[in-house]
Amino acid sequence: MVGHLVTVATCNLNQWVLDWEGNLKRIIESIQIAKKAGARLRVGPELEISGYSCLDHFHELDVYTHSLEMLRRLLLDESTHGILLDVGLPIMHRNLRYNCRVICLDGKILLIRPKMWLANDGNYREMRHFTPWMRPRETELFHLPKDLAKVQDETHVLFGDAVISTPETAFGAETCEELFTPKAPHIDMALDGVEIITNSSGSHFTLRKLDTRLQLIMEATRKSGGIYLYANQQGCDGERLYFDGCAMIIVNGDVVAQGSQFSLDDVEVVTATVDLEEVRSYRAAISRGLQAATNNARYQRIQTPFELSSEEEDADITKRPTLPIQPRIHSVEEEIALSAGCYLWDYLRRSGTAGYLVPLSGGIDSCATATIVFSMCRIVMQALKEGNPQVVEDVKRIAVYNGAGVLPKTPQELCNQVFTTIYMGMKKQSSRETRQRAKDLSEAIGSYHVNLDIDDVYEAQKKLVVNTINFEPKFKVEGGTVQENLTLQCLQARIRMVTAYEFGQILPTARGRPGGGSLLVLGSANVGEVTHLRIGLRGYLTKYDCSSADINPIGSIDKDDLKRFIGWAEKNFDLPCLHDFLTAVPTAELEPITENYVQSDEADMGMTYQELTIFGRLRKLNKLGPYAMFQRLVHDWSVDRRRTPGDDAPAYTPAQVAEKVKRFYHFYAINRHKMTTLTPALHCNDYSPDDNRFDLRPFLYPPFWKSWSFKRIDLELARIEKKLANDKA
Template sequence: MGHLITVATCSLNQWVLDWEGNLGRIIESIHQAKAAGARLRVGPELEICGYSCLDHFHELDVYTHSLEMLLQLLQDETTHGIVIDVGLPIMHRNLRYNCRVICLDGKILLIRPKMWLANDGNYREMRHFTPWMRPRETELFHLPKMLAEVQGATHVLFGDAVISTPETAFGAETCEELFTPNAPHIDMALDGVEVFTNSSGSHFTLQKLDTRLQLIMEATRKSGGVYLYANQQGCDGERLYFDGCAMIIVNGDVVAQGSQFSLNDVEVITATVDLEEVRAYRSSISRGMQAATSTAKYQRIQTPFELSPEDEDADVWKRPTPVIKPRYHSVQEEIALVGGAYLWDYLRRSGTAGYLVPLSGGIDSCATATIVYSMCRMVIQAIEEGNAQVIADVKRLAKYDGEDVLPKTPQALCNQIFTTIYMGMKKQSSRETRQRAKDLSDAIGSYHVNLDIDDVYEAQKKLVVNTINFEPKFRVEGGTNQENLTLQCLQARIRMVTAYEFGQILPTARGRPGGGKYVYPYISDQSACCVDSLRGYLTKYDCSSADINPIGSIDKDDLKRFIAWAEKSFDLPCLNEFLTAIPTAELEPITHDYVQSDEADMGMTYQELTIFGRLRKLNKLGPFAMFQRLVHDWSIDRERSPEDDGPAYTPAQVAEKVKRFFHFYAINRHKMTTLTPAIHSNDYSPDDNRFDLRPFLYPSFWSSWSFKRIDMELKRIEKRSAKKASV
């Protein structure tokens, strides 16, 4: 009996409720796996229906259509000759389960329901599914008639069991189960299971791959074995981007790793692994006594199908796939790649004509436009690699003289599908910001519109003057704070209306494919990064109110690092001017001694806002606990290392900063309910509609017990400091 087996795992760019498209990609992955000689194929979580169906999982249609697609898969003889591990939702005894179906040659071997459900952060699996709470137990599942006819039986096993082949045994984990303290693979390994499959719908956040990879490597480093990790890839219809990176691990070492960001709809990786290496490894680690005394025994479903057939025509020189070094991207690369890949999926699947971004001359809109340019770079690379799906999408989106003509450069593609627009005001907008916007547009090749909105602004302002006989003035003109805010917000909202107007008419005006049928999705530009939203430093329904926001959960420091990286990596020298410019909304008139500054308006720096955001979300700190933490972290008396560039404040200043942050956080919470959907990139994202679930109506913190406790603690600290100083 052979001991070398070839296995396959994959990343699929599935789309919620795209039944036939999803099935086609599953079948293509099986064909590629078979072509590589694999005898076992594992795919992503809920791959038949798409992971992010959310409350569609409450609809019976989802379960009916999932089984109909499974039936087509079983009946397709081109998928026979390989063990298939496929994911779909199944209803059993009126309960909804997130399942793996293990099948072979048109027959179901086992339906394995997920036992530990993801139910934090972005995940709501307990809202939609019931966990299987009986480890190592099975019962019979009554097949619907259409499946029973193919199966040749009315029932199949349903529950927690493993598959036994003549040479080994393999068992399934699903996504979250790997992350639990007592993961199923531990008991399976102690019971002699040598191959583990993990089907995931694991979303991207910056630098998350390292954590995920370490968990997978550790799973087999402690227990030994072969681990096949599959993952969803792309935007499947929600705010999340699933970053693929399918992997095969043997005894804690990576032997195969797929791409983390790709425009390929189907990506299959394979490896040949030696079962004898697993057995030798297990004999050399401290597991024998635990395995011998373990009471966790799994039911084995026997199949004569061999994963390592002894074939006279087999390649006698076949050897195990060698160990490789894991590949990681930097934060800057991740921002470029995740934004580009997500925006391409959004664009091609929405059926629209391109994107429109208002360029303000600031870092936020600059970063957004650069991410769109990154998308175009990725598309051109895919065209050069012969990606048939990308080529077909580009032919629909871009208009050229010849049917087979394709863009040769990112700039050429940008000019077809990307519009930038500068909407200035004669008194408020500087020559510098207008020029920066034009320079960036020229560098990336976007179709650029340069206009002023003064006439529209004056007309709208006259409504107030003519109706209530009151003329509001800016602060620099002697107006009150409320007048100043009113006029700033008026400009911002006019820009939003103008952007949508041009987004709708430009495809027709430019004679783009589809004429008036298509519009440009409007990408948020101003006050759009993570910390701006958290502070509420934006106008409700202004340029932050758009169709999609690629930088909505990225903080300002990471954006600056990304722009500095893109300046050199994308050969865009003009980006340097955005890095050195003072952040300004340019909503107030510029005078000889006054230029509006974002940080001055907010009363805090972007660095401080990032710290507030992390402590609020990741560390779960309220006002009082945050003060207690920062009074030490920001102390002017602390010992500072050369790398410590954090703020230094007195306890009273820290108290003022913390209270100011929570005051504006509270009064601006209503703005979060209307935030443009943002690509989820950080675990301290303020996205109110899915990730950061908090009230939007708060009591006044200034008169609340939380702030009184800060004042009490401040007095205690100052009293203790005064006493210490007098000694």
């Protein structure tokens, strides 16, 4: 007889691209933790040996050479024996590059399983780097390099789509994207009697995504029964994506174990004890038998005598199956605070720099960026309190508070060491309110604050034009032209960029911070400003202005979500000063303030931030061009449509909708070139306009005002207005 209680393990790993020995160390640590918990099967994240985000490094032979070298070291490490391992790495086979799982036991490879369905949308370009295995349920021989052949005591191992059979059960592996495909491999595996499915993922975070992912994973076993082990990368592995962990174990559609979604732990192992008899009873009770009996998808089973359970363990009355739990899903506000905070800490500790600097304008966007840094400090302090050894080591290196070996005691103390805010005002343009809000926020979060004016630098730079071409540009309120007004606004904005980097480079040295180095400058342009660059030729995102930075934590978060986050942080972070940012009128403060005029973002743009969010989602997520967007919004924004409680959508006439859609696309097109220089933004939304990785569109367009798209809008508008006139008559 064989047992039926099995302890299994999955994990979140904070891997880093090309950190070969560091990645291996974390893999081995996860295996040791799993063994200590009694697990007999362990699965890790996708491409865990190399790191997921190697991108075009996957074209380099070194990556494949070093991956196999690390695999050899893993196989030789006897502390990893005594447990079935599912490990991810890239492998070259017959001159083709594959994204693979290696199933191994006691220092020997049982199977190399290549990924069959590659992620090739949004942020993913796996087809650029790998070849999919297009032969379901087929295997062939893989020729091992000499060093691995010595470890294996054989020259070849099986390569392809197969499953592993143990005395009491069978398990099969699928990789990330395969779960999301219409006919996922786990369906045929389950019909062929496979009871345990492992999924190794490199799945990135976006706001509100976890619920979708969770439902897919639960559904993987709800329809056909089974045990599902989901592993994921966690943290920043070198790109603008944050991988949000949340390793899980699911039995027959119920979550029995769930790891953290956001954490500073480099290694987190999730274990559960599962009952194989529950799977068999569940499958017997559902409409599965006939499909399983007639299913022609039969898998080759690789036999191993290794037992995942035992009669002795089954007889242990203290051992029982892990009970189902309610899945944990964070609110959007928590997701912003935790994802961006964890990402910034990973970036800071791995970049070797001294901290962050934010140009704090007194507006809500730079306020949100500063609050996210404070969130990072809160997360770090919690990790210090919990005794996280890696965080302790990093804080000692980056942010010694008061003498060697002394650590900060509060988030504010940590913030003061790693974070500088700088208000760069102008005597005529900057209001007392924005200057005071910046000062109040700095004091509340503890940042090292610099308050200065840039008038002297601005006047000196302006005199270059006056002295060289004998022409003095003026602002619009002073009688200047649009181009003069724009020139002076851009001048201020670019001076602020230079000033921010100047202080970012010198402040750590001037303050005597440990290690010297520079501060990384953070950007604070939200997704609406980025998507709709400089509408009305105003300075909302001047190319190479203070929006030019090293990282932009809020670059793919819209204004509405940022406001919700600030409102949440006001209460949860005990920062009452944030209320003033929420009620302030958004303004760039790049034009002189007079008794009759204060610059307003939304007035200058000719549309609200709410409308910008709608435009951005329809353009990217719904793939709507100008004409299709007009057709959609003329109904969604109709003044005559029936409204339901809570419906706050705009109400416009068809002509007003046409004007707004045209205005959006016109200025989007003429300023599209600026997106090629956008500061890398933490990816948080699927309508991010980042053209370097995510939003691939041209940056030189024909004039939209003369385009057929706009003429077609005019024809449709005329048809609608004619019908409205006839209806009234």
